[in-house]
Amino acid sequence: MNKVENNKAWFLVLPMLVLVSFSAVIPLMTVVNYSIQDILGNSAFFVGTEWFEKTLNDPDLQGALLRQFAFSFTILAIEVPLGIAIALLMPKKGWQASAVLILVILPLLVPWNVVGSMWQIFTRGDIGLMGYGINALGYDYSITSNATDAWVTIILMDVWHWTPLIALLCYSGLRAIPEAYYQAARIDRASNWAVFRYIQLPKLTNVLVIGVLLRFMHSFMIYAEPFVLTGGGPGSSTTFLSQSLTSMAIGQQDLGPSAAFSIIYFLIILAVSYVFYIAIMNMQKDKVNTQGGA
Amino acid sequence: MSWMVWTVPTAVFFATIAALLAGMTVWQIVSPTVERQGFLPVPTTRGDRFFIGLLTSAYIHLGVIGFTTISIWLALVASIAWMVVLMRWG
Numbered sequence: 001m002n003k004v005e006n007n008k009a010w011f012l013v014l015p016m017l018v019l020v021s022f023s024a025v026i027p028l029m030t031v032v033n034y035s036i037q038d039i040l041g042n043s044a045f046f047v048g049t050e051w052f053e054k055t056l057n058d059p060d061l062q063g064a065l066l067r068q069f070a071f072s073f074t075i076l077a078i079e080v081p082l083g084i085a086i087a088l089l090m091p092k093k094g095w096q097a098s099a100v101l102i103l104v105i106l107p108l109l110v111p112w113n114v115v116g117s118m119w120q121i122f123t124r125g126d127i128g129l130m131g132y133g134i135n136a137l138g139y140d141y142s143i144t145s146n147a148t149d150a151w152v153t154i155i156l157m158d159v160w161h162w163t164p165l166i167a168l169l170c171y172s173g174l175r176a177i178p179e180a181y182y183q184a185a186r187i188d189r190a191s192n193w194a195v196f197r198y199i200q201l202p203k204l205t206n207v208l209v210i211g212v213l214l215r216f217m218h219s220f221m222i223y224a225e226p227f228v229l230t231g232g233g234p235g236s237s238t239t240f241l242s243q244s245l246t247s248m249a250i251g252q253q254d255l256g257p258s259a260a261f262s263i264i265y266f267l268i269i270l271a272v273s274y275v276f277y278i279a280i281m282n283m284q285k286d287k288v289n290t291q292g293g294a
Numbered sequence: 295m296s297w298m299v300w301t302v303p304t305a306v307f308f309a310t311i312a313a314l315l316a317g318m319t320v321w322q323i324v325s326p327t328v329e330r331q332g333f334l335p336v337p338t339t340r341g342d343r344f345f346i347g348l349l350t351s352a353y354i355h356l357g358v359i360g361f362t363t364i365s366i367w368l369a370l371v372a373s374i375a376w377m378v379v380l381m382r383w384g
Contacts, residue, residue: 029308030298033304036303044299046301049359052360056359056360186327264356288357
């Protein structure tokens with residue numbers, strides 16, 4: 001069959017392209033322009049790479065970056081296995097399935113700053129259930145003076161808020177596995193572990209990569225929850241990248257250094273997301289190849 | 295456009311990127327890319343290698359600016375050399 005190549009569909013992308021250029025490309029160009037100048041009111045001085053040098057060697061920002069990676073990888077290490085476990089335990093059909101599904105995804109419906117406020121009250125020693133309870137058990141719990149308490153609480157808060165997303169993705173992934181696989185496993189008298197390891201987990205790979213990607217990017221940009229809960233303290237022990245950036249750009253009006261910082265932040269997210277993108281694409285390619293060969 | 299506070303170096307930078315993208319488009323029309331496997335761990339098209347090259351060049355520049363006292367022009371030379379190697383054998 002002779003195929004006529006017609007690329008006119010590309011013109012349909014034009015409106016989107018215009019929109020993206022105004023919402024992303026032009027602001028990004030402006031940020032690049034800002035990053036090499038010292039801007040005071042209406043006057044701008046060219047400073048070259050000075051802001052980049054300063055930002056890359058700023059111990060506060062290096063600390064925030066390390067904390068950011070530590071935070072993102074900690075919550076991924078907890079939320080992914082926990083989400084899979086919850087998805088496996090959820091009822092498969094009937095009214096119980098709907099009821100449990102609604103209960104599980106409720107935290108996802110709460111806005112970020114509300115999550116922060118809820119946990120702020122929840123962890124207070126005088127009126128909060130968790131704070132009061134832990135204090136009553138004899139442990140002096142305080143997220144405003146003890147950095148470890150603050151960290152554990154923020155991680156707990158994020159796990160509470162976002163594990164449902166992983167659980168939801170895995171649940172839909174599990175429902176998409178044809179019954180025939182389980183029947184074959186029963187004929188082979190496969191153990192529950194073998195079913196999980198060789199049927200369920202491989203079938204979940206695609207949704208898990210999407211889940212991990214979403215959770216990584218999201219947690220890497222986390223702002224409202226720790227800001228409301230701890231304000232970045234005690235000291236700067238829970239100050240993450242976006243909060244450092246905001247206090248620099250809006251608090252101190254240091255437009256040049258914060259522009260340089262934004263570009264570095266952007267490059268980190270871009271690199272990690274690209275690696276995930278490549279991983280997803282290759283996984284799908286492998287799948288197509290094996291299906292084509294079968 | 296004054297609110298965008300353009301400077302000559304950034305204008306040259308973006309013009310170069312735009313010219314490279316336009317060049318890549320023309321190259322693609324003249325001879326479409328074929329996906330292949332080089333020294334990179336995954337099979338890549340010409341556009342993939344171009345993007346990887348730009349991103350790694352950004353990191354090369356940041357590394358040189360932040361953690362050495364070498365001139366940024368050397369970073370540029372190194373990036374161009376790396377870009378050529380990547381496009382040819384990547």
